[in-house]
Amino acid sequence: MQLVLATSNQGKLREFSQFFGEKLLPYSDIIPSFEIVEDGDSFAANALIKARAIYDRLDKDAVVIADDSGISVPLLSGEPGIYSARYAGINASDKDNLNKLIAFIKAKGMKRMPAYYTAALALVCSEGEFVVHGWMHGDVIDEARGEGGFGYDPMFIPESYERTLGELSGEIKSAFSHRTKALRLMQPILNMIKEKR
Numbered sequence: 784m785q786l787v788l789a790t791s792n793q794g795k796l797r798e799f800s801q802f803f804g805e806k807l808l809p810y811s812d813i814i815p816s817f818e819i820v821e822d823g824d825s826f827a828a829n830a831l832i833k834a835r836a837i838y839d840r841l842d843k844d845a846v847v848i849a850d851d852s853g854i855s856v857p858l859l860s861g862e863p864g865i866y867s868a869r870y871a872g873i874n875a876s877d878k879d880n881l882n883k884l885i886a887f888i889k890a891k892g893m894k895r896m897p898a899y900y901t902a903a904l905a906l907v908c909s910e911g912e913f914v915v916h917g918w919m920h921g922d923v924i925d926e927a928r929g930e931g932g933f934g935y936d937p938m939f940i941p942e943s944y945e946r947t948l949g950e951l952s953g954e955i956k957s958a959f960s961h962r963t964k965a966l967r968l969m970q971p972i973l974n975m976i977k978e979k980r
Contacts, residue, residue, distance in 0.1 A: 784980055786973075787813065789833040798957070799848065802966045803973065807848070810837045826851040826865055826947035827914045830905035838907040845908065845977060848969070852902040854935045854963060856923055859896070867934070877934050880929060885938060888925045898923040898939065901912055902961040904969050910979060913972045917937065917964025932956065 788799055788807040800807050810816075819836045823829040833849035842846065853867025863870035863884065871879035886898055900919040905912065920942050927937035929949025937949030941959065948956050957963055 784977065785845045787837065787844070787845050787847045787848055789819075789837050791816065794948075798962070799966070802963070803970070810841075810847070814840050816962035819968040821851070823851075823927070824865070826853065826901050826903035827905065830903040831907070831912065831914060834905040834912075841907050841948060846973070848903045849907075850902060850965070851905075852900065854898055854900050854923070854939065856884070856888075856896055856898045858891070858893075859884075861953045862887070881935055881938060884923065884935060885925055885927065888923060893925065895922045895924050895940075897921075900927050900935075900939070901962040902915060902965040904962075904965045906969060906972060906976075911968075912975050915972070916962040917966070917968065919927065919959065919961040919964070954979070 786805065786807045787810050788796055789810055790807045791811045796807060796809055800962065819833050821829040821832055823832050829851040830849045833851070834847045838845060838847040853864055855861045855864045858895045863880070867880065869875060871883040875927045898921060902917045903914060922940050923935070923938050924940060927949065929937050931950065931953065932948045937947050939948050940946065941948065944951065
């Protein structure tokens with residue numbers, strides 16, 4: 784059974800491989816990279832779009848895992864949501880996206896707002912399609928603090944903490960992150976597939 788991750792991101796590959804205790808291959812090691820249009824209306828839909836697109840081009844023995852994640856701020860009508868990676872535009876950097884969200888919080892005259900991260904993991908294989916979710920709740924603030932993490936981490940304070948994810952160690956974050964929670968839910972599905980094979 785070949786475990787394939789729908790990304791070329793080395794950080795994600797390491798994180799997933801460490802969690803599952805086995806090496807996952809980036810799909811680009813097997814087939815040429817290609818553009819996948821993520822036009823779903825939810826994190827789950829976009830994760831499934833990625834997993835299906837890659838699975839359709841691989842040997843049917845493959846098990847493809849894809850994720851889609853982002854941050855949502857209820858007081859901003861759920862923004863940036865599924866547009867988290869391109870909030871400030873198609874080719875925007877993490878810093879551009881972060882600064883746009885900070886600007887919106889300041890425009891509302893607030894220092895802090897409730898927010899949450901969502902991670903949707905999709906798995907596609909000959910046994911079927913599966914999707915799980917993980918969430919991490921907390922607040923976004925009107926400034927960036929810390930050099931750790933990526934994306935919106937320097938402005939996100941998780942529940943029960945006073946420091947941002949940019950200030951907390953990677954070990955602390957990975958213990959309760961949205962992605963870790965989703966990975967924990969994906970593990971028994973993967974185990975079931977292995978047992979069937």
